[in-house]
Structure formats: structure tokens, C-alpha cells
Amino acid sequence: MGILENKARARLFYKYLSKVYDQVNPFIWNEEMRADALELLEFEDDMTVLDVGCGTGFATEGLLEHVDEVYGLDQSRHQLEQAYEKFGKRAPPVHFHRGDAERLPFATDTFDVVWSSGSIEYWPNPILALREFRRVLKPGGQVLVVGPNYPDSFLAQRLADSIMLFYDEYEADAMFKRAGFEDVKHAFMGPSYDPDVAITTVGRAPE
Amino acid sequence: MKESLLEILRCPLDKHELELEDAEYADDENANEDEVVSGTLVCTECGERYPIEDGIPNLLPPDMREETPA
Numbered sequence: 001m002g003i004l005e006n007k008a009r010a011r012l013f014y015k016y017l018s019k020v021y022d023q024v025n026p027f028i029w030n031e032e033m034r035a036d037a038l039e040l041l042e043f044e045d046d047m048t049v050l051d052v053g054c055g056t057g058f059a060t061e062g063l064l065e066h067v068d069e070v071y072g073l074d075q076s077r078h079q080l081e082q083a084y085e086k087f088g089k090r091a092p093p094v095h096f097h098r099g100d101a102e103r104l105p106f107a108t109d110t111f112d113v114v115w116s117s118g119s120i121e122y123w124p125n126p127i128l129a130l131r132e133f134r135r136v137l138k139p140g141g142q143v144l145v146v147g148p149n150y151p152d153s154f155l156a157q158r159l160a161d162s163i164m165l166f167y168d169e170y171e172a173d174a175m176f177k178r179a180g181f182e183d184v185k186h187a188f189m190g191p192s193y194d195p196d197v198a199i200t201t202v203g204r205a206p207e
Numbered sequence: 208m209k210e211s212l213l214e215i216l217r218c219p220l221d222k223h224e225l226e227l228e229d230a231e232y233a234d235d236e237n238a239n240e241d242e243v244v245s246g247t248l249v250c251t252e253c254g255e256r257y258p259i260e261d262g263i264p265n266l267l268p269p270d271m272r273e274e275t276p277a
Contacts, residue, residue, distance in 0.1 A: 098265045103219040105266035
């Protein structure tokens with residue numbers, strides 16, 4: 001007797017499964033949410049900005065509305081191919097790299113801003129990655145991470161836990177503070193029908 | 208990649224500086240003279256080698272590379 005043999009339970013299961021999939025689906029991360037997240041940072045044109053897990057370049061595109069050049073890093077060749085089509089392979093405006101969020105290939109104290117959206121849920125050890133973000137940030141530099149908010153329902157939580165990392169405000173706070181960030185703040189974002197699917201955390205590297 | 212990127216690139220494993228070997232530069236009219244299209248970035252400390260593939264530095268640690276060197 002599997003759980004899905006009861007049709008009512010099966011409907012419930014798929015309802016929550018699709019909810020979880022919605023939360024991890026990159027399309028839920030839309031232009032309006034991107035604009036809201038960008039509002040949380042202070043930019044100057046000539047800042048050095050790193051987009052970790054830049055993927056197809058959706059956030060990179062938004063960042064380029066605020067700064068002249070972006071440093072993009074992703075581990076996936078296939079995702080990056082789509083970004084190359086948008087911006088070309090050569091800088092300016094984007095310096096592309098393949099690399100790992102938890103072992104960044106950059107010098108200490110390099111960036112004014114480290115941004116990562118829709119990527120943290122895939123990192124095996126988010127604290128390691130966040131410590132790397134702090135290392136490559138200049139003192140006082142700004143970090144912004146968008147991740148999926150931890151779902152409210154128990155079943156969705158079980159599914160979420162088994163699929164990938166989800167976290168709530170308290171966990172996010174603990175992670176960012178453990179990684180050494182200061183002024184840690186959180187904002188919830190999402191489309192009107194599901195306004196808190198994403199949790200965005202901002203913080204600063206210590207001066 | 209721009210050769211000037213070497214200033215901020217580091218070995219992902221030990222964070223030491225990288226040296227550019229066997230560099231080939233773009234020679235088309237759109238390219239700046241420091242546009243590297245192929246070559247290898249070599250860690251000055253541990254000697255780990257990172258390829259530049261069609262102008263993109265592949266700085267994935269060796270355990271994450273899908274292609275194993277021959």
C-alpha cells in the first residue's frame with residue numbers, strides 16, 4: 001500500500017509537490033522580484049560585482065542596469081551557453097568563469113557586491129559558500145542571496161528537505177551570521193499569488 | 208578572458224596566484240590585444256592546471272570537472 005493509492009492523498013501529494021517545484025522553478029524568480037532585490041543594494045557604476053551561479057544571466061541582466069560590468073560564475077557549461085547568447089562571451093559587459101560557489105577562484109577583498117539568486121539551494125554546504133563570499137568581498141562590501149523560503153506545510157517541508165536545501169528567516173540569519181556577515185536583513189518576495197516563495201538576505205562584510 | 212583578469216583570479220583550492228601558460232590571443236578586429244582565447248592557468252603554489260576554453264577560464268576544482276584529462 002503506497003501513499004498514492006488513496007486518491008485524495010494523491011491529489012494532496014501532487015498539489016504540494018507542484019508547490020515545491022514552483023519554488024525551485026527559475027521562472028518563479030521574475031523581473032519584478034529581481035527589481036525588488038536590486039533595490040536592497042547600493043550601487044555605483046564602477047563597482048566590481050560578482051554574480052555567483054549566474055546561469056543563463058537573468059540576474060546579470062538586472063545587475064547591468066546598475067553597474068558597467070559584472071563578473072559571472074557558474075559551474076554549468078549549458079546554462080552559461082544561454083548567457084553568452086545574451087551578452088557575448090567577452091567582457092565588457094560580463095567576465096564569465098566556470099567555478100564552484102564553495103571554492104571561489106578569486107582573490108580576497110576583490111568585490112564590492114556579491115550576488116547570488118536561485119543557486120544556494122544547490123550548494124552542498126551553504127556556510128562554506130557564504131564564507132567564501134565574505135572572503136572575496138571588500139571590507140564593508142554587500143552580499144545578497146535569494147533562495148527559496150522554507151514552506152509552511154509539513155508535507156511540503158518533508159519534500160523540500162528530501163530534494164534540496166530550504167531555509168526560513170531564522171536559519172538564514174544563523175547562516176549569514178556564522179559566515180561572518182553583519183547588518184543581516186531578510187525580505188520575502190514572490191508573485192502576487194504566492195508572495196513569500198523567495199527569501200532574500202542582504203548583509204555586509206565587516207569593515 | 209582578459210589577461211588583466213589574472214590580477215583577481217586565484218586557485219580555487221589554495222587561493223594562490225595563477226600563471227598564464229601557452230596563451231593564444233584573439234586576433235579578430237573586435238578583440239582587445241589582451242583577449243586570451245586559449246591557454247592554461249597554473250597555480251604558482253600547488254601546480255594545479257585550469258584550462259581556458261574558448262576564452263572562458265574553467266576554474267572548477269578538478270573533482271568537479273566533467274572532462275578528465277587524458
